[in-house]
Amino acid sequence: MPRLNALPASFYNRDAEIVARELLGAELRVRTNEGVTSGRITETEAYLGPHDAACHAVAGRTKRTWHLFGPPGTAYVYFIYGMHWCVNAVTREEGFGSAVLIRGIEPIEGIELMRQRRPKTKTDATLTDGPAKLCAALAIDRRYDGLLLTGGCDISINEGSVVPANTIVVGPRVGISKAIDWPLRFRIP
DNA sequence: ACGCGGATGGCCT
DNA sequence: GGCCATCCGCGTA
Numbered sequence: 531m532p533r534l535n536a537l538p539a540s541f542y543n544r545d546a547e548i549v550a551r552e553l554l555g556a557e558l559r560v561r562t563n564e565g566v567t568s569g570r571i572t573e574t575e576a577y578l579g580p581h582d583a584a585c586h587a588v589a590g591r592t593k594r595t596w597h598l599f600g601p602p603g604t605a606y607v608y609f610i611y612g613m614h615w616c617v618n619a620v621t622r623e624e625g626f627g628s629a630v631l632i633r634g635i636e637p638i639e640g641i642e643l644m645r646q647r648r649p650k651t652k653t654d655a656t657l658t659d660g661p662a663k664l665c666a667a668l669a670i671d672r673r674y675d676g677l678l679l680t681g682g683c684d685i686s687i688n689e690g691s692v693v694p695a696n697t698i699v700v701g702p703r704v705g706i707s708k709a710i711d712w713p714l715r716f717r718i719p
Numbered sequence: 720a721c722g723c724g725g726a727t728g729g730c731c732t
Numbered sequence: 733g734g735c736c737a738t739c740c741g742c743g744t745a
Contacts (some may be wrong), residue, residue: 585737610729614727650740662738666739703737
């Protein structure tokens with residue numbers, strides 16, 4: 531059984547790179563009227579703020595990026611490529627604009643519900659191994675944008691297993707066209 | 720096991 | 733008007 535202690539705002543009120551590393555092993559959990567789905571975070575990317583050309587904060591606080599500038603521990607959910615959602619955890623102080631993109635999880639709870647939501651998926655290995663895949667599996671969309679992940683909402687990130695630092699694979703972020711060689715992608719093999 | 724391109728729409732310039 | 737922090741299926745090996 532997963533632990534249900536949500537990570538506190540103080541956890542998120544640090545540099546995105548640190549938070550991205552330490553979110554590995556934590557549990558992302560979503561409750562809907564269909565049931566609960568959750569997974570262990572296995573891949574993250576750090577987006578450092580307005581000085582990071584690949585970070586959405588470069589455009590300033592617009593309608594789309596509004597909650598990226600929210601308080602630490604806020605969920606920043608955005609729509610991309612006309613059909614996909616991605617979820618971030620906001621880091622550092624309110625107004626700064628840095629976050630950690632959740633890129634992969636390993637299902638813990640509600641795997642049958644996840645399969646129903648992603649019926650075309652052939653194997654469980656590809657059920658939640660991408661930022662838009664996991665949002666589809668957990669039914670994360672605009673409704674969750676701006677909610678606090680720190681407890682009390684239908685979306686939260688909870689304490690999980692501790693991941694040894696020497697097992698984390700570090701590499702460049704993917705899918706971006708600027709600041710492409712910064713080593714800000716973290717994953718558990 | 721790759722590589723490529725289409726789907727699809729909101730938002731910033 | 734053009735750009736996306738993507739995914740999937742189809743093509744060539």
